[in-house]
Amino acid sequence: MRLHGYHRSTAAWRVRIALGLKGLSAEPVAVHLRNGEQRSEAFLRLNPQGLVPALELDDGIVLTQSLAICEYLEEIHPDPPLLPRDPVGRARVRAFSLAIAADIHPVQNLKVLNRLRALGHGEEQVNAWARTVIAEGLAACQALLQGERAGPFCFGDQPGLADICLVPQLFNARRFGVDLTPLPRLLAAEAACLTLPAFAAAAPERQPDSE
């Protein structure tokens, strides 16, 4: 498998963690988002959305969208699981994951921030937009965990899809200067994750394209 990604893309990072947790590996292929490589003809043939990640399987089939890829990895390689077994538990983990992957990240990604710049907003306003979106979104995520099992991970004593979404989003939160002190439950889950090799190895600064 080849994982087309970018070291700082939080969506590609999710897939790196999932692969690591599953004990799978994929050859990394860097798509330099800052240079616009995601809009090249070659890359658009792989993924018409012009987004990373894209997971190229050994038979040439290309899978896109980080959550769809994680669900695929879960189906072909169920152990260790990224989702609980019971339908309600699965729905709650997926909802938390979507609260990040659909309601925070796409509203603060490079594409949207560039749209704001094109409307004439300076870096201060652009960063304030990202900061607000992330702070409000993560506060809701922490509230979604009320009543869930104690941890240390988002949903109990094993890391899963929710943690895979959380850790990269907290990195973005810090990048934009979000105050994380009101989010102790999320920080505790992150701390538990960062002790695990799969999370450590997936970090942006550990990727070959980070230099």
Place this chain on the structure above:
Amino acid sequence: MRLHGYHRSTAAWRVRIALGLKGLSAEPVAVHLRNGEQRSEAFLRLNPQGLVPALELDDGIVLTQSLAICEYLEEIHPDPPLLPRDPVGRARVRAFSLAIAADIHPVQNLKVLNRLRALGHGEEQVNAWARTVIAEGLAACQALLQGERAGPFCFGDQPGLADICLVPQLFNARRFGVDLTPLPRLLAAEAACLTLPAFAAAAPERQPDSE
């Protein structure tokens, strides 16, 4: 079950279609987004994200996020299926669905458009933002269907999760004046869907809160 929604919320609409395709029903509870009811204390207790839909199960458990709810319905009531059986097919349908539910809808929903208004943009610029996001996003969705089976639905001869996401998004596209002529493949899938009772009954104008 009670479905907390709003007639024009495309996310709630997706769940209405899924329930209909599965032959399930839920009592509709209107959350008037235009009046800010989603930010009321009572609603935030149901869903800390302050978003519809929220599906309240008979035992009081509340599920949120339309795609997580659809996956739940798929798991507790597998027939008729909303996803294919093979992992690659499932990944492709999920990716198409996320291309709408994560990369289009959250970037053009009421919350984001209100953020733009708060930055001083008038209706013309706000609508142009929504129009661009939807047009670019749907063009990518149509490209994602290249090489897929002929139709008439997004992925073959049965409606599924992709169609559930597509039909409400096309409604929003028209609301914002998106030119749909470059998207014949998507329009053909929509036309096939609209012949089905589950899609017809889920339309905004058929909901009790539409008056």
